[in-house]
Amino acid sequence: MTTDSQKIRFFRRHIPSFACLPGCHDCCGPVTTSSEEMARLPVKSRAVHEAALADLSCPHLGDEGCRVYAERPLICRLFGTTPGLPCPHGRRPEVMTDRRIEQQIHHFFAATRQVLV
Template sequence: MSRLPVKSDAERDTALANLSCPHLDAKGCSVYLERPLICRLFGTTPRLACPHGRRPDEMIDPKIEQEIQRFFLEVRHVLV
């Protein structure tokens, strides 16, 4: 997260209001190579479901999903 460009409070607030990400631009993810783990996992588990209904052929195993959720809670990792 520390390697990502700093966004203003207004940019973050706008992204949250739109259920979006402040690092998305007209061409998509502007920080793709440096994106956080939560972004890399987005859409791969039922708890991180894609709002557009997209998903991989196979979702992550439920036991692994529990570990992912536990990790996110421990490190307070959230989208946006």
């Protein structure tokens, strides 16, 4: 049986990366993620979470960008790599995320408990 951790590693390997527009954080709003992924992120105080939510931002977004980039959730990795989550500036990888992988990821989202980052 495949664990959530194994699924996350598999999905991460199959989501292509691309260069974002420097200084852009348009996709860094409030998102949900699995409990498994949330456990990999640094714990933030309730006040930090509330302030980020009030700004429609992410509590892990700093002045220089994402402070947890290497551990960012799957939903963050998908932005700009699928037609359904396009980059507002037209950035994208050379090859988009395979539709079957995207469907599997969305099924994973639906099948796992999601929490607000």
